[in-house]
Amino acid sequence: MMLDRLTSLALSSLSCAAPLALAAIGTLATEESGSLSISIEGCMIVGAFAAAVSAQAGAGLVTGLAAGATAGLGLSCLVGGASLALGADVFVAGLAANILAPGLVSVLSQAAFGTKGVLAAESLRSGPWPILFALSLLCLLLILLLTRSVFGLRLRASGSSESRATGKEIAQAAGISSRRYRFSAHLIAGAAAGVAGASLAAGVGAYVPGMTTGRGWIALVAVFLGGRRAWPVFLSCLVFGFLIALANLGQSFWNGGDGGGNAVELLQALPYIATAVALIAWRRLEKAKEERV
Amino acid sequence: MKSRVRSRIVALAASLAFAAVYALVASSDPMGALDAFFVSPFASPYALRSLLESSSSLLCCALGACLAFRAGAFNLGGEGQASIGTLAAALVALACGNAGLAGLDAVAAAIAAAAVAGAALALLSSVAESRAGAQVMLTSFLFGQAAIIGVNWAVGGPLKDPQANLLGMAAVPEGLRLPLLAPPSPLSLAFPISLALAVAVVVFTRGTRAGVEQRILGKNRLFARAAGLSPRIGTWSMAASGALAGIGGSLLVLGQAGRAVKDMTGGVGWNGLAVALIAGSDGLGALPAALFFSWLDSGARQASILADLSPDASAVMKGIALFLITATREKP
Numbered sequence: 001m002m003l004d005r006l007t008s009l010a011l012s013s014l015s016c017a018a019p020l021a022l023a024a025i026g027t028l029a030t031e032e033s034g035s036l037s038i039s040i041e042g043c044m045i046v047g048a049f050a051a052a053v054s055a056q057a058g059a060g061l062v063t064g065l066a067a068g069a070t071a072g073l074g075l076s077c078l079v080g081g082a083s084l085a086l087g088a089d090v091f092v093a094g095l096a097a098n099i100l101a102p103g104l105v106s107v108l109s110q111a112a113f114g115t116k117g118v119l120a121a122e123s124l125r126s127g128p129w130p131i132l133f134a135l136s137l138l139c140l141l142l143i144l145l146l147t148r149s150v151f152g153l154r155l156r157a158s159g160s161s162e163s164r165a166t167g168k169e170i171a172q173a174a175g176i177s178s179r180r181y182r183f184s185a186h187l188i189a190g191a192a193a194g195v196a197g198a199s200l201a202a203g204v205g206a207y208v209p210g211m212t213t214g215r216g217w218i219a220l221v222a223v224f225l226g227g228r229r230a231w232p233v234f235l236s237c238l239v240f241g242f243l244i245a246l247a248n249l250g251q252s253f254w255n256g257g258d259g260g261g262n263a264v265e266l267l268q269a270l271p272y273i274a275t276a277v278a279l280i281a282w283r284r285l286e287k288a289k290e291e292r293v
Numbered sequence: 294m295k296s297r298v299r300s301r302i303v304a305l306a307a308s309l310a311f312a313a314v315y316a317l318v319a320s321s322d323p324m325g326a327l328d329a330f331f332v333s334p335f336a337s338p339y340a341l342r343s344l345l346e347s348s349s350s351l352l353c354c355a356l357g358a359c360l361a362f363r364a365g366a367f368n369l370g371g372e373g374q375a376s377i378g379t380l381a382a383a384l385v386a387l388a389c390g391n392a393g394l395a396g397l398d399a400v401a402a403a404i405a406a407a408a409v410a411g412a413a414l415a416l417l418s419s420v421a422e423s424r425a426g427a428q429v430m431l432t433s434f435l436f437g438q439a440a441i442i443g444v445n446w447a448v449g450g451p452l453k454d455p456q457a458n459l460l461g462m463a464a465v466p467e468g469l470r471l472p473l474l475a476p477p478s479p480l481s482l483a484f485p486i487s488l489a490l491a492v493a494v495v496v497f498t499r500g501t502r503a504g505v506e507q508r509i510l511g512k513n514r515l516f517a518r519a520a521g522l523s524p525r526i527g528t529w530s531m532a533a534s535g536a537l538a539g540i541g542g543s544l545l546v547l548g549q550a551g552r553a554v555k556d557m558t559g560g561v562g563w564n565g566l567a568v569a570l571i572a573g574s575d576g577l578g579a580l581p582a583a584l585f586f587s588w589l590d591s592g593a594r595q596a597s598i599l600a601d602l603s604p605d606a607s608a609v610m611k612g613i614a615l616f617l618i619t620a621t622r623e624k625p
Binding site: 078082086087088089091092093095096097098099100101102103104106107109110111116214217220221224262263265266268269272273275276279280281283284286287 | 315318319367421424425426427428431432434435436438439442443445446450563564566567570602603605606607608609610611612613615616618619620621622
């Protein structure tokens with residue numbers, strides 16, 4: 001009994017952590033390139049919706065995830081293009097994308113399916129294992145790309161986080177177009193977030209408005225909490241996944257289903273508060289370390 | 294300056310063009326939809342007054358975002374700060390009602406409580422930055438989300454009015470609401486209050502020493518430190534930012550709705566952020582930008598009632614406007 005509960009908690013932790021980790025590693029790519037994208041939440045939303053749309057045509061899990069990747073890619077293309085080709089502020093463009101995404105999804109859903117609410121995606125629905133496998137594989141590939149490839153090295157050179165100016169000079173000296181690497185980073189981040197969003201839709205077999213519930217922002221925090229290094233970022237996503245699963249478990253455990261107002265609702269705030277506390281504690285430690293040096 | 298105005302006109306035209314194309318493509322009655330969208334918000338004094346009323350809380354949140362941005366603090370918690378403001382205002386107003394107090398003093402107390410609550414929430418992030426170096430951009434969002442969950446729980450749970458069908462607190466007594474200026478329209482004292490706050494922000498940012506110091510801090514933190522400016526101005530800016538968002542929330546409760554309900558803020562904090570960015574963090578520009586956003590909202594709402602369109606079309610238009618404004622702004 002107890003063991004069952006523990007294994008189910010472990011599985012649901014991993015299921016919550018996987019989309020977070022994929023989105024966070026994608027965001028890490030933009031941060032390393034020196035052009036941090038905050039449009040992850042928006043990319044996840046359009047990714048989830050695109051997956052559900054593909055399911056209307058009977059698509060399975062892989063096609064659904066690909067549809068999500070495409071949609072996320074499209075939105076991040078807009079952000080990256082606006083900021084790198086037109087010189088827009090990348091922060092403002094990301095915010096614009098986050099405002100645009102839920103509106104666009106609602107408008108398209110109303111126009112195509114006559115509903116701006118839940119969109120069923122039964123054909124997409126899969127058990128936790130296939131989704132987990134697909135996301136882990138992508139995550140691993142992305143981490144290897146960032147840490148073990150020439151591309152990843154050049155990406156970091158385009159915007160070395162220690163010193164942007166030096167990074168740029170190194171990149172220029174090596175004949176690398178930092179702008180092109182930054183744009184690729186935006187595309188990677190958008191596609192990764194799109195897949196992450198699509199996996200949320202696949203997990204419940206539907207697109208539900210607001211289903212991303214700030215996951216894109218938590219992924220952003222994970223990038224900083226992991227000190228902008230791939231594996232620590234991945235690890236902090238595992239911790240957040242565990243917290244979210246714990247909050248969900250607590251809610252289903254104590255909630256007798258007696259409508260609103262149950263104190264268990266407050267558990268939903270746990271991931272946010274824990275994230276904030278972890279961030280503050282980590283930054284404090286870093287600061288102390290710097291002062292000692 | 295000229296190019297700034299031009300980029301805003303381009304953005305405005307593009308977002309309106311989207312509305313026109315959307316109405317033509319998606320509606321079975323395109324002319325009716327266009328009319329509902331573009332004309333009906335201005336068609337009657339009543340419609341115009343409700344437009345002004347609905348822009349009030351948005352303007353307050355936008356002013357708050359302006360102050361934070363000017364000081365270089367990315368306060369992304371406006372939504373949560375407005376949300377906690379709705380709770381504080383409703384609690385104080387109901388307490389005043391129980392104590393038999395009424396009138397403008399009591400209304401002012403409710404608004405002040407909302408300002409304090411919003412400021413306190415924003416200050417958490419400010420302290421987290423000054424003490425530990427945690428980014429305001431991240432902590433303000435996280436604290437804000439946690440606050441929204443807490444407020445929604447309180448309003449729909451322990452503080453819920455048992456007689457009411459909706460998830461919300463008891464109605465604020467008549468004498469404790471913002472007086473209506475032109476009944477039967479919903480236009481209330483909320484709009485003049487937000488205008489007065491806009492004037493105050495403009496005077497502060499353009500006419501005072503602290504306003505200039507705030508700008509210097511926002512432009513270049515290291516220079517500000519080297520010039521011997523007190524970092525306290527950043528803390529105060531964050532507090533004022535949260536206070537203004539909290540006031541924005543209180544205007545929702547004490548104005549048209551007359552009570553605090555679950556999910557009341559409905560994006561007013563995020564929209565305030567967008568308005569501030571469109572206005573270039575300038576209090577004077579925030580007024581037309583807020584009116585523009587309110588127009589988009591009420592136009593899209595009308596179009597969704599009178600024609601078969603989605604009310605969320607306004608979010609698409611806001612996104613387009615924001616994209617174009619930041620993409621066409623003059624480059625430093």
